[in-house]
Amino acid sequence: MSVSGSNSRALPWALVTPALAWTLLFFVLPFIAMGFSSLTAHEGGGFTLANYSQFFTDPSYWRSMVNSLEVTAIVTVISILLAYPFAWILAEMVPQRWQRLALMLAVLPFWTSYVVRSYSWLLVLAQNGVINRALTGMGLIAEPLQLANTRFATVTGFVHFFVMLLTLTIFANLKQLSPSYRRAAADLGAGPVRTFLHVVLPLTLPGIMVGAFLTFVLCIGDYITPQILGGNNELVMPQLVMMQIGRRGDFPLASALSIILMAVVTIAYLACARWLKIERA
Amino acid sequence: MTVNARNPLSTLKSHLAAACAVAALLLAAGGAEAADLNALIWCDHSDPALLEPFEKANDVKVNVKEFEGTGAGLAIVDQSQPGDWDVMVIDSIDVPRGVEKGLFEPLPEDKLPFADLFPEVKMDKSTIVDGKRYGITEKFGYNTIGFNKTKVDPADMQSLASLTSDKYKGKVAIYDYYLPVIGMAALAIGKKTADLTEADLPALKAELLKMKANAKLVGEVTASQTALATGEVDVLVGGGEWVTAGLAKENPALDFSIPKEGAVLWSQSLAMFKDSKNKDMALKFIQYIMSPEGQARLATSSCYWGMPANTKAALTDEQKKILRFDEQPGFLARAQAYPAPNADLDKKMQDMWTEMLQAQ
Numbered sequence: 001m002s003v004s005g006s007n008s009r010a011l012p013w014a015l016v017t018p019a020l021a022w023t024l025l026f027f028v029l030p031f032i033a034m035g036f037s038s039l040t041a042h043e044g045g046g047f048t049l050a051n052y053s054q055f056f057t058d059p060s061y062w063r064s065m066v067n068s069l070e071v072t073a074i075v076t077v078i079s080i081l082l083a084y085p086f087a088w089i090l091a092e093m094v095p096q097r098w099q100r101l102a103l104m105l106a107v108l109p110f111w112t113s114y115v116v117r118s119y120s121w122l123l124v125l126a127q128n129g130v131i132n133r134a135l136t137g138m139g140l141i142a143e144p145l146q147l148a149n150t151r152f153a154t155v156t157g158f159v160h161f162f163v164m165l166l167t168l169t170i171f172a173n174l175k176q177l178s179p180s181y182r183r184a185a186a187d188l189g190a191g192p193v194r195t196f197l198h199v200v201l202p203l204t205l206p207g208i209m210v211g212a213f214l215t216f217v218l219c220i221g222d223y224i225t226p227q228i229l230g231g232n233n234e235l236v237m238p239q240l241v242m243m244q245i246g247r248r249g250d251f252p253l254a255s256a257l258s259i260i261l262m263a264v265v266t267i268a269y270l271a272c273a274r275w276l277k278i279e280r281a
Numbered sequence: 282m283t284v285n286a287r288n289p290l291s292t293l294k295s296h297l298a299a300a301c302a303v304a305a306l307l308l309a310a311g312g313a314e315a316a317d318l319n320a321l322i323w324c325d326h327s328d329p330a331l332l333e334p335f336e337k338a339n340d341v342k343v344n345v346k347e348f349e350g351t352g353a354g355l356a357i358v359d360q361s362q363p364g365d366w367d368v369m370v371i372d373s374i375d376v377p378r379g380v381e382k383g384l385f386e387p388l389p390e391d392k393l394p395f396a397d398l399f400p401e402v403k404m405d406k407s408t409i410v411d412g413k414r415y416g417i418t419e420k421f422g423y424n425t426i427g428f429n430k431t432k433v434d435p436a437d438m439q440s441l442a443s444l445t446s447d448k449y450k451g452k453v454a455i456y457d458y459y460l461p462v463i464g465m466a467a468l469a470i471g472k473k474t475a476d477l478t479e480a481d482l483p484a485l486k487a488e489l490l491k492m493k494a495n496a497k498l499v500g501e502v503t504a505s506q507t508a509l510a511t512g513e514v515d516v517l518v519g520g521g522e523w524v525t526a527g528l529a530k531e532n533p534a535l536d537f538s539i540p541k542e543g544a545v546l547w548s549q550s551l552a553m554f555k556d557s558k559n560k561d562m563a564l565k566f567i568q569y570i571m572s573p574e575g576q577a578r579l580a581t582s583s584c585y586w587g588m589p590a591n592t593k594a595a596l597t598d599e600q601k602k603i604l605r606f607d608e609q610p611g612f613l614a615r616a617q618a619y620p621a622p623n624a625d626l627d628k629k630m631q632d633m634w635t636e637m638l639q640a641q
Contacts, residue, residue: 043624058632060639119507126511146451148513149498231498232457235638243635247460248627249352 031262038256042248051256061240065260068236071151071226072219075158076212082159083166083211090167091174103171106164114161118228121157122148125229149231157225162218166211173207174200213272217265237261317342318562321354321369323549325420325582326570334578335569341562351375358384363556367563373404373548374621376416386555387413392564394571398590401613402548407621416550418590419570420579423537423616424461425544427509427520431534438538441469444518445491454508455492455499456519459634464545464620465519466492474545474617479626482633489637492518499638502585509535519545522604526586529603539612546616548590580604 041048055061086106094102109117124130125147132144147153177200185195223238232239237257244254320326322345332343348354351372358366371379379385395403398418408416426438432452437443444453455462464474466488472481497514498504506524508514510532517524521544525535551570553563569575576594580587588604589596596606605612622630 042628058635060632060636063639119503122504122507123511127513128511146497149500149508227501228504231504232500232638233498234641235635240635243631245352245356246350247352247458248631249350249356250628251356 034255034258037252038259040252042250042252051253052260054253055257055260060235061257064235064237064240065264067234068220068238068261069264071154071158071236072216074155075162075219076215078155078159079162079166079215080208080212082163083170084208086163086167087170087174090171103168106167106171109161109164114224115228117160118157118225121153121160121229125153125156148229149233151230151234153229153231154226157229158219158222161225162215165214165218166208169211169214170204170207173204177203209272213269216268220265221261317344318368318559318566319344319346319366320566321346321348321357321366323347323349323370324584325579325587326370328578328582328584331570331575331578331582334574335566338569339562339565343566351378355379355382355384358382358554364554364558366554367557367559368566369552369554370419370549371416371552372619373402373407373416373418373550374619376404376407376550376552377410379552380410380415384552384554384556385415386553386557386560387415388417388553388567389564390414393417393568394591394593397593399588399592399609399613401616402546402590404548404550404618406618408550416552417567417571418548419551419576420587421546421548421590422523422587423521423539423544423612424456424458424465424519424547425521425537425539427505427517427524427535427537429509429512429515429532429534430536432512432515435536435538438516439540441465441540441542444469444516445488445495447495449516450495451497452515453492453496454505454514454517454520455496456505456517457499457501458519459631460619461545461547462492462519463489463630463634464617467620468540468542468545468617471542474620477620477622477626479629482629486633486636489633490640493637493640523585523587526603527583539615541615543615543617544612546613546618549587 038051039047039049041050055065090099090102090106112120122129126132127144127146127148129148131147132141135141136144181199181203182195185199190198220236221238223242226236226239230236235243238261241254241257241261244250244257318341320343324347326332327345327347332345335341336343346357348357354369354371355378358369369379369384376385395417399421402418402421404416404418405414408414408418426441426444428435428438433449437446437448443449463477463485466485467474467477467481470484470488472484477485493499496518498508500508502524505517505520506528509517509520509524510528521537525537528535551567553560553567557563570579571591573591573593573595576589576591577596577600580589580594580596581600586604588606588609596604601607620630
């Protein structure tokens, strides 16, 4: 069967049209609407840059972005440090026949409601929660530690979730890595540590970075965990956005803050893409 | 089984007939939905124990959508078609916002039990606009001090000054809603909530920062309740019967006080949409909610408890005791309404709240 030239050109477009339409309808158009909204005044409408200037001139608003970036950076680094050994153990040390079960256990946290999991952590970290009771029971501390309603609690909740996400992406990368690379390194006299540092780690960096980027995006945009575990003692950007909507319905300011948040995510993506040269992969 | 060979046209016709049947079914379902009652509500109205008696008695399905905060509720209405909603639960002080937007229908006063309501909670200044009543208060309570009486000195809880005292440092949670807590800060510094102006903001901010310095957390309803229930904190600024009453069975040590400086009265109203396609049923729903039976069920809703606006609510003696029903006249005499700032002051108050949250 022969395919005419015009048909062969049209077919790819026909195949991508649903995806393009979807993206246009549910991302591009809402994004443009949000952009316009961010440039209008809450009372009376009209063009204004006041929503953006408020963010850059009000220290408490600016502080929210700093808090978001700090929490996200801490969560991402800790998650990578915990996830890599997990993924390594899964890929290299767990027998093949048990790997499926191990992977299923790894994704179990995703089966629980995000809200329920956050409240569970709150009970674990509370003044008379599991940790404090254990520590005081063993006589290690005299007074309960302030664990809940802190940045520590927020980071703990996030890490619990994202470490498994990162484990899965790194695991997939490790499984794709041909054993011949390590054999070649060993043949050339490299020990296990040098092989890991100079061969395995560089080759699994894409997996780490993909996981890290996903962690960054999900963490910086999350409202639930900081709200429940952080005790509102330091606002992050999604909380600030929600505050504008709750009673006042200030969608223009909420839109401006969301656009700023999206700009930060875009910068993070560009940084990752450039470093890893993802666009050429 | 035999399969008849059919020509493409008859196949197409049969498919069309099937499509028409499906469309008819969908239209019928749409018609049924139009006969339902669509209610934009707070979580206390989604309790089946409240809705089911009304649904059975009137053979109607009440479709509910929950929202938090008037801004979010009005945004849902903005994004809906006229007629999509029949009734709405709204902060009594925000009824004029809906009226300004042309959303609400005046309520027939002669068909609702206004005479049975606690006089102080009718909120005429908010619910009556240009001589017409657009909302009826259905439930109320106080943003005040919730506490664990086994952990604090109940006598201390009779003064707002305790909230900023070193004695309770690190033992306090603040309810995360800026208007009532700013109202409590106003009471603490001797201001009337109705008279607040921009000039009061510095003093209010100083008071809020003192409260924050004592606080372990600032949390919404569930987080506040959890903190009090788990012993994470012993005092809740801005919490009242809606926090302690729901937990009373599990933890009878929880209580609330109306301090000598007063408390901030919250009240929620029911309003009917002007574009409702089902106004008769909407009115029946409001009548049911305002009836003694409906009021008792609403007051003790699983989401949160609160005082029924109707003095004749069919509560049991135990429920009345938990809600401290008999003490209401005294409480109401000391309560002040929510601050009702204009848009500009409202924005400044929210910014002040944001600063307080970020303060270390």
